Amino acid sequence: MSHSLYPHLLAPLDLGFTTLRNRVLMGSMHTGLEETKDWPRVAEFYAERARGGVALIVTGGMAPNAEGGVFPGAAGLYTPQDIENHRVITDAVHEAGGKIAMQILHAGRYAYSPDCVAPSPVKSPISPFPPKELDEEGIEKQIADIVTAATRAQEAGYDGVEVMGSEGYFLNQFIVTHTNKRTDRWGGSYENRIRLPIEVVRRVREAVGPEFILIYRLSMIDLIPEGSTHAEVVQLAQEVEKAGATIINTGIGWHEARVPTIATSVPRKAFAWVTKKLMGKVGIPVITSNRINMPDVAEEVLADGCADMVSMARPFLADADFVNKAAEGRADQIAPCIACNQACLDHTFSGKLTSCLVNPRACHETVLTYAPTETPKSIAIIGAGAAGLSTGIIAAERGHRVTIFDKADQIGGQLNMAKAIPGKEEFIGLVDWYARMVETAGITLRLGVAPGVEDLRGFDEVVIATGVTPRDPQIPGQDGPNVLSYVDVLLHKAPVGKRVAVIGAGGIGFDVAEFLVHEGESPTEDLTLWKTEWGVSDPARDRGGVAPEGPRPEAPARQVTLLQRKNEKPGKRLGKTTGWIHRAALKMKQVEMAAGVNYERIDEKGLHISLGEARENPTLIEADTIVLCAGQVSNRSLADELEAAGIEAHVIGGADVAAELDAKRAINQGAHLAAVL
Ligand code: NAP
Ligand code: SF4
Numbered sequence: 169m170s171h172s173l174y175p176h177l178l179a180p181l182d183l184g185f186t187t188l189r190n191r192v193l194m195g196s197m198h199t200g201l202e203e204t205k206d207w208p209r210v211a212e213f214y215a216e217r218a219r220g221g222v223a224l225i226v227t228g229g230m231a232p233n234a235e236g237g238v239f240p241g242a243a244g245l246y247t248p249q250d251i252e253n254h255r256v257i258t259d260a261v262h263e264a265g266g267k268i269a270m271q272i273l274h275a276g277r278y279a280y281s282p283d284c285v286a287p288s289p290v291k292s293p294i295s296p297f298p299p300k301e302l303d304e305e306g307i308e309k310q311i312a313d314i315v316t317a318a319t320r321a322q323e324a325g326y327d328g329v330e331v332m333g334s335e336g337y338f339l340n341q342f343i344v345t346h347t348n349k350r351t352d353r354w355g356g357s358y359e360n361r362i363r364l365p366i367e368v369v370r371r372v373r374e375a376v377g378p379e380f381i382l383i384y385r386l387s388m389i390d391l392i393p394e395g396s397t398h399a400e401v402v403q404l405a406q407e408v409e410k411a412g413a414t415i416i417n418t419g420i421g422w423h424e425a426r427v428p429t430i431a432t433s434v435p436r437k438a439f440a441w442v443t444k445k446l447m448g449k450v451g452i453p454v455i456t457s458n459r460i461n462m463p464d465v466a467e468e469v470l471a472d473g474c475a476d477m478v479s480m481a482r483p484f485l486a487d488a489d490f491v492n493k494a495a496e497g498r499a500d501q502i503a504p505c506i507a508c509n510q511a512c513l514d515h516t517f518s519g520k521l522t523s524c525l526v527n528p529r530a531c532h533e534t535v536l537t538y539a540p541t542e543t544p545k546s547i548a549i550i551g552a553g554a555a556g557l558s559t560g561i562i563a564a565e566r567g568h569r570v571t572i573f574d575k576a577d578q579i580g581g582q583l584n585m586a587k588a589i590p591g592k593e594e595f596i597g598l599v600d601w602y603a604r605m606v607e608t609a610g611i612t613l614r615l616g617v618a619p620g621v622e623d624l625r626g627f628d629e630v631v632i633a634t635g636v637t638p639r640d641p642q643i644p645g646q647d648g649p650n651v652l653s654y655v656d657v658l659l660h661k662a663p664v665g666k667r668v669a670v671i672g673a674g675g676i677g678f679d680v681a682e683f684l685v686h687e688g689e690s691p692t693e694d695l696t697l698w699k700t701e702w703g704v705s706d707p708a709r710d711r712g713g714v715a716p717e718g719p720r721p722e723a724p725a726r727q728v729t730l731l732q733r734k735n736e737k738p739g740k741r742l743g744k745t746t747g748w749i750h751r752a753a754l755k756m757k758q759v760e761m762a763a764g765v766n767y768e769r770i771d772e773k774g775l776h777i778s779l780g781e782a783r784e785n786p787t788l789i790e791a792d793t794i795v796l797c798a799g800q801v802s803n804r805s806l807a808d809e810l811e812a813a814g815i816e817a818h819v820i821g822g823a824d825v826a827a828e829l830d831a832k833r834a835i836n837q838g839a840h841l842a843a844v845l
Pocket of ligand 1: 640641735
């Protein structure tokens, strides 16, 4: 492996008894795969990443016992059969040249179960179940179960374990007074509160012997009031080292923190500075994490002395070959994780199997395969948006001759609008990646061309990915000069007045509102601005890294009112793990929201609305500009013409279903079609 491109990232790491081939850790992710009990499938997921060059993989969290599982029935190593099953994974990873550690995750009060346990009976704001307070015997049992999980992991062939001590889980709950109200030897002073994590590390080390990787995931910035100070973090890290940890990994923020920590609007490497503060204070390697998604970002973090190693998790869903591509000088071919959470965490939290918006094969390695074709065909794809690009690239890589047409003069379709939103800058990289892949796959690109039926007759297959057109909400007065569509605003950058009414509070209405309240540098591109906006401070100054002055966003650039007809909380249908961030961000910018409205008419004064079915309370929303974000309808005219001419075509993406149109569905549908063409 060449070290010249990324000398820090690709340098081996000597742990004494074993050596990691580079500085890349695939961080723990709960994919739901283990729960399928399809062990060859789980094994292939990890093995593909090991083949892709990552040095050390950490599995999703495994429960040490029933009460510590994230939910009832969460995976763990309970029986001899479980150990055998996990051996399928470890064998596959070792065969692929990789190393793998099992994460032991005790959820404590975060467990979605009436049997959850914790240091004190303090209910978590993100779980309906108040935890039971553990007595001395109960604590001993938890330690013993964690130790047993570690020895079983060793028996199953893992190279190590990661003890989850951050993100507000069980061990973390002992550390801070917010959740630990005890007065015995496990509570009170800081020394007492860190007794449990230290005891766990000490006893795990004792049980597994010296030649087994023991990672301790330590919360370096809790982002909750009463969280740890930096001095306390250092003290814990030093004690954990003494107790026998091999590596310290970084945890950022409790799950109940009201600061986004991994969403797309979080700046890249936003928390590397937190890990850096620990460097030089312990003798063992330290890993940093969060929003590191490209090799140059990772290299920068290491070169800057922020850590000895980087942890990336979601980027390995987006591209299993991340490390190999970086080492081969093909970083521009790495499918970028855009930190959207749409197919990974949002799935996990809805009880669905994890996948990835940009890579539908993630966690589907054995069921969605792109085998080289034995019968190369000529394929025409009309539409260079997410659906068309996804289909075209996979089909071309399988050996087909692909031509993609688009009437626009650039590829990307609706993705080009996402690119314009402050906080969604990652979409720029996604469209650039598509452009690069179109090139490497040898696709013929015909931009500025709208083919007709006759132009398509010669192709073996025709794929219609013509997308959507904005829905016409038919509001009296909408033809006035003060009315724009979201396309005018986001794509054509039409001038918008200071007071704006946004019609429609779906994903695009929220995006447009975000676009309109910002001016100048996006906080996602400016870490200091972002930290101020969300109230993140230095844990050396403020406990938990929570600024006492709270979030201090810049004043909104415009006065925006966001409206919808449905009588429900606006933004309720946004992503499960990101909706709260969008709602909080707009609230900080004083965006007014109104639900259950009727749009009566638009005139030069603004938007006239009424409320409820009885159309009561006529009100004028004074606005200089009204922006229509009323959803979309499928653009099927070419599909209909082809059908009339007797030419069979595949219709995908927004052209197929506009309702719930999103990039995840479009890309997934394109990938599945391309796999069988
Ligand atoms: P959408 O989510 O379907 O929302 C359409 C909005 O228009 C709704 O608020 C709807 O609310 C309103 N509406 C529907 N028919 C209307 C009519 N005849 N007159 C007035 N208002 C009407 O569509 P979108 O916002 O255009 O987004 C399209 C898709 O892009 C989304 O489904 C989403 O998947 C994707 N996207 C996602 C994100 C994200 O954050 N993940 C961001 C942008 C886009 P009422 O019917 O209650 O008025
Ligand atoms: Fe990244 Fe989105 Fe894929 Fe999750 S779904 S791995 S956040 S690109």
